[in-house]
Amino acid sequence: MLKKTSIAAALATATAVLLVAGGCATPDTGKTEAAKPAQDASAAKPAQDTPKPKAVDYTAMTPAALAEYLIFESGSYELDQPTQEGTNGRARLVQDEIQKICSLKKGEELSDEARAKVMALAAASIKYPEGGIKLGDWKKGRELAWSGFGYRTAHNPDKHAGREAGGNCYNCHELATDRTGGTIGLTLTGFGKIRGSGPDMLKYAYDMIYNANTYFPCTSMPRMGANGVLNQQQITDIMAYLFDPASPVNK
Amino acid sequence: MFKKALRTLAVTGTAALIMGAQAPEDILDALARKTNNAPYLVQSPQNRMMMPDNPAYDLVEDGERLFKTPRGPKNASLEKCDFGKGPGVLEGAYVELPRYFADAGKVMDLDARLAYCMKTLQGFTDADPAVARKHGSGSDVMKLQTYIAVKSSGMPWNPPLNHPLEKAMRDAGEVMFYRRSGIMDFGCVTCHTKEGARIRASVLPNIHKPDEWTKAISWPAYRISQENVRSSQHRLIECLWQMRYPNMKNGSDASIALLSFWTDAARGAPAILPDLKR
Numbered sequence: 040m041l042k043k044t045s046i047a048a049a050l051a052t053a054t055a056v057l058l059v060a061g062g063c064a065t066p067d068t069g070k071t072e073a074a075k076p077a078q079d080a081s082a083a084k085p086a087q088d089t090p091k092p093k094a095v096d097y098t099a100m101t102p103a104a105l106a107e108y109l110i111f112e113s114g115s116y117e118l119d120q121p122t123q124e125g126t127n128g129r130a131r132l133v134q135d136e137i138q139k140i141c142s143l144k145k146g147e148e149l150s151d152e153a154r155a156k157v158m159a160l161a162a163a164s165i166k167y168p169e170g171g172i173k174l175g176d177w178k179k180g181r182e183l184a185w186s187g188f189g190y191r192t193a194h195n196p197d198k199h200a201g202r203e204a205g206g207n208c209y210n211c212h213e214l215a216t217d218r219t220g221g222t223i224g225l226t227l228t229g230f231g232k233i234r235g236s237g238p239d240m241l242k243y244a245y246d247m248i249y250n251a252n253t254y255f256p257c258t259s260m261p262r263m264g265a266n267g268v269l270n271q272q273q274i275t276d277i278m279a280y281l282f283d284p285a286s287p288v289n290k
Numbered sequence: 291m292f293k294k295a296l297r298t299l300a301v302t303g304t305a306a307l308i309m310g311a312q313a314p315e316d317i318l319d320a321l322a323r324k325t326n327n328a329p330y331l332v333q334s335p336q337n338r339m340m341m342p343d344n345p346a347y348d349l350v351e352d353g354e355r356l357f358k359t360p361r362g363p364k365n366a367s368l369e370k371c372d373f374g375k376g377p378g379v380l381e382g383a384y385v386e387l388p389r390y391f392a393d394a395g396k397v398m399d400l401d402a403r404l405a406y407c408m409k410t411l412q413g414f415t416d417a418d419p420a421v422a423r424k425h426g427s428g429s430d431v432m433k434l435q436t437y438i439a440v441k442s443s444g445m446p447w448n449p450p451l452n453h454p455l456e457k458a459m460r461d462a463g464e465v466m467f468y469r470r471s472g473i474m475d476f477g478c479v480t481c482h483t484k485e486g487a488r489i490r491a492s493v494l495p496n497i498h499k500p501d502e503w504t505k506a507i508s509w510p511a512y513r514i515s516q517e518n519v520r521s522s523q524h525r526l527i528e529c530l531w532q533m534r535y536p537n538m539k540n541g542s543d544a545s546i547a548l549l550s551f552w553t554d555a556a557r558g559a560p561a562i563l564p565d566l567k568r
Contacts, residue, residue: 098454102461106469106547109462115544120536124473128536131472142469142477145498190473193531193538207474210489222488223481261474268473 123190123199141257154256161252164265172241180280183273184208206269206277215287231282232289248274312444314562315341321501328502329486333493337566346436346512346519346564353437356430362412371407384442385561388550390453397459399549400435401523402541424540427519436510443563447556463551476533497555504559507552511565
């Protein structure tokens with residue numbers, strides 16, 4: 040049976056050119072995005088013109104080039120889907136410099152140069168509250184730390200009207216012992232009690248939440264401040280949840 | 291009480307006969323032993339206990355009927371559909387998907403191939419509910435997918451990579467898996483490359499461990515939290531949603547590239563079908 044497969048494959052190799060266009064694309068791809076240039080999806084008018092078949096040879100591209108093609112030009116993603124921050128799906132898929140450097144495959148390691156670059160970019164991205172870092176309200180911080188709501192789009196977009204987007208901390212961290220958190224990040228249980236709350240520690244925590252790449256280049260922790268998920272007030276509320284002696288994190 | 295009937299159903303396929311009629315829960319148990327109880331595989335004794343009574347078995351029965359009944363404008367059954375191993379051959383077909391199909395000129399997963407046959411053989415169009423309704427236990431698509439997939443239970447994942455397009459799609463899928471973007475900087479790599487790591491209380495599967503990754507990609511599976519049988523395409527959308535990515539079209543080339551990579555990553559490990567998940 041394996042033999043039959045390879046014969047069929049060998050025969051097919053001769054015609055390894057793929058037609059990507061409205062007509063012959065896959066079931067739900069009945070739009071003509073595939074034939075559109077990458078840059079203008081945001082300005083795209085509803086495509087009414089007859090789809091022009093465009094011959095694209097996937098096998099002639101590098102894996103990276105094909106991935107970019109599939110993401111931006113094959114009509115796979117809804118690039119025009121609105122986002123909560125007022126951009127579109129395309130913007131969620133375009134990589135900034137840190138994301139590009141940090142898309143390391145298995146076995147790939149950051150060069151010293153890249154590491155330094157990421158750390159410098161991250162440090163430069165951080166904006167501090169006027170008047171310095173002061174702990175906010177730990178109860179508000181708890182709400183935010185335990186909320187995964189916000190900015191999700193795909194098949195079921197979060198509606199931000201009337202509800203604040205959360206910090207997702209619980210997905211990756213154990214926080215207080217009253218609820219189960221994740222383990223992608225380190226445990227933060229007892230954080231303030233163990234680390235103390237001196238100015239250096241407060242700055243470290245603020246920086247970590249704002250842009251953790253400052254200390255851990257290419258960390259899997261999202262850049263909550265730098266990417267605009269959390270504002271300064273929200274960050275200091277979450278910090279209060281981590282540092283306040285009255286917070287369940289430190290009980 | 292319908293446990294017995296279900297068991298009989300599970301072993302009627304030649305697949306099960308060839309593989310010594312191993313029930314999905316036995317395949318899972320064997321993997322758990324082999325991996326010294328990998329946390330992802332053994333995280334839910336309750337789910338493991340429910341597997342013999344998996345509600346997905348109901349879909350197998352309906353799917354078989356749908357498969358063999360002449361339907362659509364052309365009043366044809368799907369028995370001439372070629373899933374890669376010849377017209378009508380279902381045994382072991384699913385573990386060798388995605389693959390390149392010369393008639394369509396592209397790499398297809400189960401979902402795309404099924405839609406292709408429903409259109410070409412039966413004359414349905416993309417707008418027909420039979421093709422368009424992709425999700426939910428009540429949909430024709432999920433019934434058919436479950437029927438077809440179960441015929442590969444216990445067989446090792448073995449998606450072909452002989453054709454240059456199959457290789458190209460798999461390699462692009464790999465790039466996409468490690469590619470990070472979006473407001474949360476997520477790539478699949480963020481959540482699926484550590485063994486035993488948890489998001490909240492759920493243990494996440496590690497793509498680098500075929501013996502645990504096979505359970506991750508064993509769809510259709512009944513999802514207890516959603517009370518529905520779900521497909522690979524559905525799982526993909528759910529992860530993209532968590533990643534804050536835009537919606538992806540069912541059967542799109544990007545989805546098939548990702549599925550090509552994720553199936554290759556389970557190569558050699560036995561499929562657990564139908565599975566039952568959180």
